Amino acid sequence: MRVHLGSDHAGLDLKAHLTTWLTDHGYEPVDHGPFVFDAVDDYPVFCLRAAEGVVADRAEGLDSLGVVIGGSGNGEQIAANKVLGCRAALAWSEETASLGREHNDANVVAVGGRMHSLDDMTRFVQVFLETPFSGDERHVRRIGMLSSYDETHVLPPLPASARPGDA
Numbered sequence: 001m002r003v004h005l006g007s008d009h010a011g012l013d014l015k016a017h018l019t020t021w022l023t024d025h026g027y028e029p030v031d032h033g034p035f036v037f038d039a040v041d042d043y044p045v046f047c048l049r050a051a052e053g054v055v056a057d058r059a060e061g062l063d064s065l066g067v068v069i070g071g072s073g074n075g076e077q078i079a080a081n082k083v084l085g086c087r088a089a090l091a092w093s094e095e096t097a098s099l100g101r102e103h104n105d106a107n108v109v110a111v112g113g114r115m116h117s118l119d120d121m122t123r124f125v126q127v128f129l130e131t132p133f134s135g136d137e138r139h140v141r142r143i144g145m146l147s148s149y150d151e152t153h154v155l156p157p158l159p160a161s162a163r164p165g166d167a
Contacts, residue, residue, distance in 0.1 A: 002057055003129065004066040004108075006032040006050030007076070008043035011069025011113040014121055018067060021122055027129070043070050044079040051083035054107050058085070066108035067125055077110035084150055087143070089128075092116070097124040101131035103139050 003022050007015040012034060022029040032049040034041050047068040057064030066088075068076035073090050080088035088108035089100025092115065100106035109128040111121045133139070145156045 001129070002028045002030055002053075002062060002064040004030045004032060004050040004053035004057075004064065005069070006043075006046035006048075006066070006080075007034065007069035007113070008046065008071070009034065009037055009039050009041050010071035011076070011111075012037055014069050014111070014113045014118065015067075017118060018069075018122065018125060021125075025126075043068075043076050047076045047079040048083060051080035051086040051088065051108055055083055055085040058107065064107070065129060067128075068108060068110045069113050069121075070110070071112060071114040073110035073112035073115070077108075080108045080110065087146070091124040091128060094123060094127045097127040098131045101128055102134045103136075105133040105139065105143055 005015050005018060015031065019029045019031055030053055032053060033046045050066045050068055054064050054066040066080065068080050068088065070076040077088045077090045080086050086108055087104055087106045088110050089096070089104055089106035090110045091097035091100060097109060100109060109125060111124055113121070149155065
């Protein structure tokens with residue numbers, strides 16, 4: 001499996017660690033930068049490229065996921081989610097890493113390099129990469145609503161139970 005990586009300066013050390021860890025565990029890391037420490041670098045430059053790489057690979061039928069890393073992971077997740085076809089989940093525990101794949105079919109995980117130990121973050125990434133999408137109908141339906149909105153910008157209809165006066 002190919003794994004696209006992008007970060008900012010706060011995620012540089014974890015990205016370097018993950019590149020080695022991924023290779024040692026049979027993955028093919030693709031590093032989109034940064035490659036040197038720059039305290040004022042801009043995470044969108046690197047995280048957008050990582051997300052684009054995942055989406056392009058998947059469009060070609062390749063098995064590919066991504067990891068974006070920053071201080072908190074929040075900005076990196078937001079950046080990745082700007083790429084059409086990317087579903088980035090912020091992981092702060094093994095459970096959130098697993099649920100991002102299992103329920104949301106996330107194809108990118110965001111982690112905060114300043115939030116957890118190196119071992120914990122590596123484990124979150126490992127859980128994310130190893131967890132399959134459940135394929136449950138309700139999750140497929142919800143992801144379909146998001147994909148439809150991405151393409152049309154039309155909101156999904158409200159269920160009858162959510163309409164004022166229909167309850």
